[in-house]
Amino acid sequence: xxxxxxxxxxAGSLLSAGGTILGAxxxxxxxxxxxxxxxxxxxxxxxTSQRQAFEARREGRFAASRALAIAAASGGGADxxxxxxxxxxxxxxxxxxxRVALYEGNIAGDDLERQAKARxxxxxxxxxxxxxxAGGTILGAAGGIADRYGGKTKPSGGG
Numbered sequence: 001x002x003x004x005x006x007x008x009x010x011a012g013s014l015l016s017a018g019g020t021i022l023g024a025x026x027x028x029x030x031x032x033x034x035x036x037x038x039x040x041x042x043x044x045x046x047x048t049s050q051r052q053a054f055e056a057r058r059e060g061r062f063a064a065s066r067a068l069a070i071a072a073a074s075g076g077g078a079d080x081x082x083x084x085x086x087x088x089x090x091x092x093x094x095x096x097x098x099r100v101a102l103y104e105g106n107i108a109g110d111d112l113e114r115q116a117k118a119r120x121x122x123x124x125x126x127x128x129x130x131x132x133x134a135g136g137t138i139l140g141a142a143g144g145i146a147d148r149y150g151g152k153t154k155p156s157g158g159g
Contacts, residue, residue, distance in 0.1 A: 006149060013141030017134035024130030031123035035116040042112035049105020053098035060094020 064087045072078040 009141060009145055013138055017137045020134045021130045024126045028123035028127045031119045035119035038112045038116035042109035045108040045112060046105045049101045052101035056094050056097035056101060060091050063090045
């Protein structure tokens with residue numbers, strides 16, 4: 001009967017090891033999917049910041065145009081240094097807001113890409129760990145089998 005249990009112990013340890021590896025592969029696949037989503041989100045962050053920069057510049061051009069039109073309509077002269085400086089300030093502020101938007105989008109995108117790289121490293125680590133764990137399961141079972149069925153010699157009673 002003890003000999004019949006041997007194949008079951010071997011099969012059980014192999015199934016356990018295989019389950020460990022399959023579970024890790026599934027987890028690694030999910031981590032890689034998360035990494036891909038994070039990379040897509042990074043692209044979206046950058047695209048959003050580009051749109052915000054475009055909008056800031058558009059608003060700046062509109063404000064400068066409106067200021068120029070009001071100055072010209074007032075009769076004060078559109079080329080007056082005060083008006084020219086005010087318009088330059090409006091345009092400068094718009095460009096500043098545009099660059100800040102681009103900077104923030106790049107920072108957010110870089111952060112998401114770092115997270116994606118970390119997920120990919122984690123996926124690789126999970127798979128590697130599963131191989132060691134599976135190997136440990138098999139070796140542990142082999143040790144148990146050797147202890148149980150290894151043909152230990154009985155100590156002689158000396159006589």
